[in-house]
Structure formats: C-alpha cells, structure tokens
Amino acid sequence: MTRGQDIAYDLVLVLLSISLFILGIVLVMIICRRKPQKSDQKQQVLPVKSCAIAYQLTDIDAATDGFNHRRIIGNGRLGTVYSAMSPRGELVAVKRIHPRLVLSNAGFGFASIMKTLSLAQHPHIVPIIGFSQAPGERIIVMEFVGTVNLDFYLHENPDGASLLDWNRRLRVAAGVARGIEYLHEGMAPNTIHGCIKASNILLDVKFVAKLCDYGLWSLAPKEKRGLVGYVDDEYWGERGGGACKESDVYGLGVVLLELLTGRRSEHGLLVRWALPLIKSKKLNELLDPRLVIPSDIKPLLRLAKVASACVGNYRKDRPSIPQVTSILNNLEVEVCH
Incomplete structure (x- = not known):
C-alpha cells in the first residue's frame, strides 16, 4: 500500500468515527426528548374517580356549624343546601334531605346509590364527594361550584340578561345536553336525572353549566312542587309514568x-x-326582549326547533339526547368559536 493510500485509508477511518460520534449524539437527543413527552401523556390521563366518603354525622354537624341558617345557600324540593368546610379544608356544599322524604324512603338504599352516583366524572356534572346517614338524616356532600344557578341568572338577577348573552346561552344549552348525555349513555349503570330544570343547573365563575340533583328523583317521584312544567304529562300517568330518558329530554x-x-x-x-310562535317562525315575539336580536338569526331558529322537538307530546317521537347534543354542539362551535 502506497503512502497516498495509507493517508486515504486513515482519513476514511477518521470520517467514519466522526459520523458514528455524531449519530450517537443525535440518538441521545431523540431519547431525551421522548422521555418528557411520555411523562406529559401520563399526566393527561384523567384520574380514576374515587367512591364517595361516608362521613360521620358529627363531622357534618361541625362543618356546617350545627346546620346554621347563615350557611344556607339553597333550598329545593329535595332538601336544604349549606356551605361547609371539609376535613381537608375544602369548601363543599352539603345537601340535607328533608326529614319527611327520609321517613318516606326508608328502603331507598341511600349509601349504595350515593356510592354509584359519586363515580360520575364529567365537566358538566357536579361531583358527589361523600354522604352521611343516621336515623332521620340523609346528607349529600358535593363539590362547591357556586351559589348561583341558571334560574337566578334568567329570572331574578337584574343584570342576569346582560351577563347571559346569546353566545353564553348557547354554551349553557350545549353543556347541559352533554351532561345529560353522559348520565344517559356514559355512566354505568345509566342514570336518569329526573328533574331537569333551571334551578338544578349551576353556573361556575366561567359560566360553565353543571347539573346537580341527578339520580335522586325517586326520593320524591310524585311530589309536584317544583316539578310541574318541567316534566311531560306521561310522567304522572299510572302506566309507564315516572322519570325516563324521554322525560329528561322534555325537561x-x-x-x-x-x-x-x-x-x-x-x-x-x-x-x-x-310552540305556536316557533311553528310560525315569529322569533321577534319569542326571543328574550332584554337582548338585542342578532343579525344572523338562523342559529336561534335552529335552537328553537330543537326545543320544540324536545317538548313534543309523545315520548316515542322525541329526539334522543345524543341527537340533541350533536345539534347543540355544532351550534356552539358555529356561533361561539
């Protein structure tokens, strides 16, 4: 081998070594970049929802200052709601079921139902954290969303109309539908809300709608107070009456x-x-007069048609909640984004 060939051979070896060194560095960089991505992916997985905690009644009593009337933040057909501090120092909402309902539902299986309902995990559902039961007492501990519900914004707060513009109302509508769809199709076993109404829709500080009081309708299945107008006529019938998916769609x-x-x-x-105004498309007479009618009225007309279909006379003719949710989701994307 000549001297020139020796030099060429040595040069090839040097270039090969440099190439292998560079390749090694590139491989190390790729591996290092992948590791945090895997970690991020793990963090995006939702944690498994834990079952409701069984609290002692003495703990609930202490958390609510002896069910002090100053802590009352709501009063409905099922019970009175108090603000309280959990043993972990978190603000929670405590619903104390009315004593007369407790006495009339001795075989309700309260603990078992609470444990099942507490597994609900959805952005538009108020989570159940725990419960407590004792002779004459049934108590539900929920995540504290806020003290303001949709009924208050629409009908009681003087500034409610301006705070709930058409975009927010469409978001609320779609959010409520998604929450109901989760109860009907996403939970195991499927859950009927039983009392879909404005006062059971809480709005957080970002106006995200969250359903409460789901799955509790059988505590007061025939009590008309607070329910008339939000359920169909078949609800009160002797045959096939009561709450069902179709009655939730009506609500x-x-x-x-x-x-x-x-x-x-x-x-x-x-x-x-x-209904007659929707059928004749007289939206000027139908829409909330406190808000300016938008230039493009087609989304509100579609919303009105969905509402009309949901309150149809016969359960078998109403759309399913997945169908309603699909339409409202599309409206939300079209108008609000």
Whole structure:
C-alpha cells in the first residue's frame, strides 16, 4: 500500500468515527426528548374517580356549624343546601334531605346509590364527594361550584340578561345536553336525572353549566312542587309514568325555551305559548326582549326547533339526547368559536 493510500485509508477511518460520534449524539437527543413527552401523556390521563366518603354525622354537624341558617345557600324540593368546610379544608356544599322524604324512603338504599352516583366524572356534572346517614338524616356532600344557578341568572338577577348573552346561552344549552348525555349513555349503570330544570343547573365563575340533583328523583317521584312544567304529562300517568330518558329530554326542551325567551316555565304555560310562535317562525315575539336580536338569526331558529322537538307530546317521537347534543354542539362551535 502506497503512502497516498495509507493517508486515504486513515482519513476514511477518521470520517467514519466522526459520523458514528455524531449519530450517537443525535440518538441521545431523540431519547431525551421522548422521555418528557411520555411523562406529559401520563399526566393527561384523567384520574380514576374515587367512591364517595361516608362521613360521620358529627363531622357534618361541625362543618356546617350545627346546620346554621347563615350557611344556607339553597333550598329545593329535595332538601336544604349549606356551605361547609371539609376535613381537608375544602369548601363543599352539603345537601340535607328533608326529614319527611327520609321517613318516606326508608328502603331507598341511600349509601349504595350515593356510592354509584359519586363515580360520575364529567365537566358538566357536579361531583358527589361523600354522604352521611343516621336515623332521620340523609346528607349529600358535593363539590362547591357556586351559589348561583341558571334560574337566578334568567329570572331574578337584574343584570342576569346582560351577563347571559346569546353566545353564553348557547354554551349553557350545549353543556347541559352533554351532561345529560353522559348520565344517559356514559355512566354505568345509566342514570336518569329526573328533574331537569333551571334551578338544578349551576353556573361556575366561567359560566360553565353543571347539573346537580341527578339520580335522586325517586326520593320524591310524585311530589309536584317544583316539578310541574318541567316534566311531560306521561310522567304522572299510572302506566309507564315516572322519570325516563324521554322525560329528561322534555325537561331540557323547557330549559332551552327559558334560555330563548327569558320566561319561566309557569307550570307548562311557557310550552303552550312558545310552540305556536316557533311553528310560525315569529322569533321577534319569542326571543328574550332584554337582548338585542342578532343579525344572523338562523342559529336561534335552529335552537328553537330543537326545543320544540324536545317538548313534543309523545315520548316515542322525541329526539334522543345524543341527537340533541350533536345539534347543540355544532351550534356552539358555529356561533361561539
């Protein structure tokens, strides 16, 4: 081998060594970049929802200052709601079921039902954290979302109309539908809400709608107070009556009409007043007069048609909640984004 060939051979070896060295550095960089990505992916996985905690009644009593009336933040057909501090120092909402309902539902299986309902995990569902039971007492501990519900914004707060513009109302409508769809299709076993109405829809500080009081309708299945106007006529029938998926769809339809008109359900009068206006497309007479009618009225017309279908006379003819949710999701994307 000549001297020139020796030099060429040595040069090839040097270049090969440099290439291998560079390749090694590149491989190390790729591996180092992948590791944090795997870690990030693990962090994005939602944690498994833990079952409700069984609290001692003495703990609940202490957390609510002996059920002090100053801590009352709500009072409904099922019970009174108090603000409280959990043993972990977190602000929670405590619902104390009315004593008369406790006595009339001795075989309700409260603990078992609470443990099942507490597994619900969805952005539009108020999480159940725990419960407590004792002779004459049934108590539900929930995540504290806020003290303001949709009913207050629409019908009681003087500034509610301006705070709930058309975009926010569409977001609320879609959010409520997604929450109901999760109860009907996403939970195991499937859960009927049983009392879809504006006062059972809480709004957080970002106006995200969250359903509460789900799965508790059988505590007061025939009590009309607070329910008339939000359930269909078949609910009260002797055959096949009571709550079901179709009755939840009806309640959603009433809520949609409230969002559109700014009016209360008025024990069913809202439905009878609104349907002819929707059929004749007289939206100028239908829509909440406190808000400016948008230049493009087609999304609100579609919302009105969905509401009309939801409150149809017969359960078998109503759309399913997945169908309603799909339409409202598309409306939300089209108008709000």
